[in-house]
Amino acid sequence: MRAWRVHELGDPSKVMSLDEIDQPVPGEGQVLVKVRAAALNFPDVLMAQGLYQEKPPLPYTPGVELCGEIVETGQRVIGGPSRGPGAFAEYALMDADNAWPVPDGMTDEKAAALYLTYQTGYVGLHRRANIQAGDWLLVHAGAGGVGSAAIQLGKAVGAKVIATAGGERKTAICRELGADHVIDYTTEDFVPIVKELTGGRGADIVYDPVGGDVFDKSRKCIAFEGRIVVVGFTSGRIPEAPANHLLVKNYSVVGLHWGLYRTMDPPRIGMVHEELTRLVTDGHIDPLIGETLPLDQAPQALAKLADRSTVGKVVLVP
Numbered sequence: 001m002r003a004w005r006v007h008e009l010g011d012p013s014k015v016m017s018l019d020e021i022d023q024p025v026p027g028e029g030q031v032l033v034k035v036r037a038a039a040l041n042f043p044d045v046l047m048a049q050g051l052y053q054e055k056p057p058l059p060y061t062p063g064v065e066l067c068g069e070i071v072e073t074g075q076r077v078i079g080g081p082s083r084g085p086g087a088f089a090e091y092a093l094m095d096a097d098n099a100w101p102v103p104d105g106m107t108d109e110k111a112a113a114l115y116l117t118y119q120t121g122y123v124g125l126h127r128r129a130n131i132q133a134g135d136w137l138l139v140h141a142g143a144g145g146v147g148s149a150a151i152q153l154g155k156a157v158g159a160k161v162i163a164t165a166g167g168e169r170k171t172a173i174c175r176e177l178g179a180d181h182v183i184d185y186t187t188e189d190f191v192p193i194v195k196e197l198t199g200g201r202g203a204d205i206v207y208d209p210v211g212g213d214v215f216d217k218s219r220k221c222i223a224f225e226g227r228i229v230v231v232g233f234t235s236g237r238i239p240e241a242p243a244n245h246l247l248v249k250n251y252s253v254v255g256l257h258w259g260l261y262r263t264m265d266p267p268r269i270g271m272v273h274e275e276l277t278r279l280v281t282d283g284h285i286d287p288l289i290g291e292t293l294p295l296d297q298a299p300q301a302l303a304k305l306a307d308r309s310t311v312g313k314v315v316l317v318p
């Protein structure tokens, strides 16, 4: 079968090759799936660069999220490959107890995008930040994979959503996704705008996949008893939160590592999948697919994700 493999750490558009390798053989508790669509995630870029918390032994096949067809039964499922990455290939192994049914009528591309970013958004907003109807939710990088899911999940629960994004194309997308207010944070300072929109109160929840200066500024417009959810650091800088500032303003900085739920609280993944399926069926969420590309264009697709030029999710189809 054809499978992309990272042979050395570095820029993913340079260190991957499309290799002909043996089909994997399922072990105890695993199923073999024919990959129908695999979605890109920023961690694919970081992992290839050696900058992600997960460091698979080389060579490895990247790709952490897929929609596949179980070879033995023909059932369409979504989830991540067994034991880390492996989705950018024609076949992959999945853990049988972590292969979730595709909601009825959903395309392969959208299904591939319903797992990691939506699970992260749901756990982040509901479990970690206790989101409630009427809350002011500030979503950064709202046109991206993680951000677009968070806008939809925020609206689904009845929050008032403010989204930030870079450039006109992305701010338009945030509006289409249902954000109530949108700020181009590359040209405008979002702090006074958020304060004004919220009547001086600030955002109850900030959902931040960017970090760096964006996190620093978020601390200036977080509400009394607000929660800043630390999702990622696409800006490249890991920020710090002085404890005295948390004390004086009565807010929390909440860490989110969704992958840890697979070991620390496995039943939650199934519960969240059921909720997400219900939200899809009721028309509240609908993954935004920015681009669908053939599997052989994985390096170009990852380069676009790394240089900030993608919107929503980019999906590879073998």
Ligand SMILES: NC(=O)c1ccc[n+]([C@@H]2O[C@H](COP(=O)([O-])OP(=O)(O)OC[C@H]3O[C@@H](n4cnc5c(N)ncnc54)[C@H](OP(=O)(O)O)[C@@H]3O)[C@@H](O)[C@H]2O)c1
Pocket (backbone or CB within 6 Å): 040, 041, 042, 043, 116, 117, 120, 141, 142, 143, 144, 145, 146, 147, 164, 165, 166, 167, 170, 209, 210, 230, 231, 232, 233, 234, 235, 236, 256, 257, 258, 259, 305, 306, 307, 308, 309, 310, 311, 312
């Ligand atoms: N905590 C968890 O469990 C978890 C789970 C999944 C993903 N994540 C993290 O969530 C983040 C987003 O992942 P994603 O796959 O959804 O990516 P993405 O949002 O589709 O793409 C990244 C976005 O970040 C923004 N950005 C700001 N500064 C950037 C820079 N210097 N370089 C590149 N992008 C920059 C860009 O939007 P603008 O142009 O609008 O600024 C870009 O579109 C990543 O940090 C990822 O590791 C965390």
